Amino acid sequence: MADPRPIVGITMGDPAGNGPEITVKALADATLYDRCRPIVVGDAKMLEQAKGFVSHPEIVINPVFAVEEAKFEAGTIDVYQLDLIADVKEFKIGEVSAEGGNAAFQSVKKVIELAMDGEIDATVTNALNKEAMNLALAPKGMHFDGHTEIYATYTHTKKYTMMLAHHDFRVVHVSTHVGLREACDRVKTPRILECIELANDACKNLGIERPRVSVAGLNPHCGENGLFGMEEINEIGPAIEIAKARGIDAIGPCPPDSVFSEMHGGWYDICVCMYHDQGHIPTKVLGFNFDRKTQSWKAVEGVNITLGLPIIRTSVDHGTGFALAGKGTSNERSLVNAIDYALRMAAGRKARSQS
Structure with missing residues (x-):
C-alpha cells in the first residue's frame, strides 16, 4: 500500500542563521512523522553541526542524493545533500557571506525543482538573507528580492x-x-x-x-x-x-x-x-x-x-536570526506551523481536484 503521508521538502535557509537548528528542533518531534515525510534540502554537515547547538545528539543525520533514498523515520533527519559549505569549521555563523547566500539560494532552487518534477508534495522554506543571497548572485548577473520572486521565476508564474x-x-x-x-x-x-x-x-x-x-x-x-x-x-x-x-x-x-x-x-x-x-x-x-x-x-x-504557484510553498515568517544562531534558543514554532499549513493546503488541493 502506498504511503499516504505527503512528502515535504524543507530548505535549511541561510546556514549562517538559525534555520538548521530550528529544523533539527522541529524534526526531533516524532509526532511530525505521523503527518508527513519530511526531507531537508541543503547541506548535511550544517545539520550535523546544528545538532550540537540544540542538544539532540540522538538524532541521526542521513545524507541522501535522491528522494527515494530517504528513510522518513522519526529519529532520523533525511537531508538531500547538496554539499554547499566547503569547510564547516571555517564557515562563520551569524555573518553575511556569499557562501551562505549561495547555499540558501541553491537549496531553494533544488526544492522547487523537486516539487515541479512531482518528487515531493509541498515545499517549506527557512529564512534566507537577501544581502547574502545577492552577494552570491551578483557575479552571475542575477538578483532576487526574496523567496517569492525566486519561486515565481522558476515556476514560470506571472500572477x-x-x-x-x-x-x-x-x-x-x-x-x-x-x-x-x-x-x-x-x-x-x-x-x-x-x-x-x-x-x-x-x-x-x-x-x-x-x-x-x-x-x-x-x-x-x-x-x-x-x-x-x-x-x-x-x-x-x-x-x-x-x-x-x-x-x-x-x-x-x-x-x-x-x-x-x-x-x-x-x-x-x-x-x-x-x-x-x-x-x-x-x-x-x-x-x-x-x-x-x-x-x-x-x-x-x-x-x-x-x-x-503550481506548487505549494510555505515559509517561516521571520528572518535568519543571525544574532541567535548557534545558541540553540531559537523557537521552532513558526517552522512547525509552516509545515502544518503546507499539509493543509496539500490536502485541500487534493480534495478539490477529486471533487
Whole structure:
C-alpha cells in the first residue's frame, strides 16, 4: 500500500542563521512523522553541526542524493545533500557571506525543482538573507528580492502574491518589496482583483467553502469619500465590485485601522492589504511575543505562503536570526506551523481536484 503521508521538502535557509537548528528542533518531534515525510534540502554537515547547538545528539543525520533514498523515520533527519559549505569549521555563523547566500539560494532552487518534477508534495522554506543571497548572485548577473520572486521565476508564474497567516488570521498583499511611494502607485484595479481572487482560492484550498474576503483601503478612513485620497473610489471599489460579480464574497473597502481587529474577531477569513507593512505589522503583533520579565521571545509564530504557484510553498515568517544562531534558543514554532499549513493546503488541493 502506498504511503499516504505527503512528502515535504524543507530548505535549511541561510546556514549562517538559525534555520538548521530550528529544523533539527522541529524534526526531533516524532509526532511530525505521523503527518508527513519530511526531507531537508541543503547541506548535511550544517545539520550535523546544528545538532550540537540544540542538544539532540540522538538524532541521526542521513545524507541522501535522491528522494527515494530517504528513510522518513522519526529519529532520523533525511537531508538531500547538496554539499554547499566547503569547510564547516571555517564557515562563520551569524555573518553575511556569499557562501551562505549561495547555499540558501541553491537549496531553494533544488526544492522547487523537486516539487515541479512531482518528487515531493509541498515545499517549506527557512529564512534566507537577501544581502547574502545577492552577494552570491551578483557575479552571475542575477538578483532576487526574496523567496517569492525566486519561486515565481522558476515556476514560470506571472500572477502571484504573498499571504501571511497566524492561525486563522490571514493577509495577502497587493505589493510587497517596493518603496512606499511606489506601493501607492501600484494600487490598481487589475492587481487588486487578482489578489482578491488568489485570496479566495487560497481559503478554499484550506477547506473554507465560502471565504469572506475583506479588502483594506489605502488611505485613512478609506479616504472619507475622496477627502483624503481617491484610490478607494477609483481603484479599490471597482475591483471589489468585479469580484462580487464573479461570485466572490468580497467586502470593502474596509478602514485599515479597524479591519484587522474585525478579522481577529472572526468577521473575515482573509484580508487583502494594499502594501507590505499594512499586512505584516498586525500579523507580527499577533505572532511575535516578547516577554519583558524574562527578556526572551515566548513565541515567534506566523507562516508565509506564496499564492498562485503550481506548487505549494510555505515559509517561516521571520528572518535568519543571525544574532541567535548557534545558541540553540531559537523557537521552532513558526517552522512547525509552516509545515502544518503546507499539509493543509496539500490536502485541500487534493480534495478539490477529486471533487
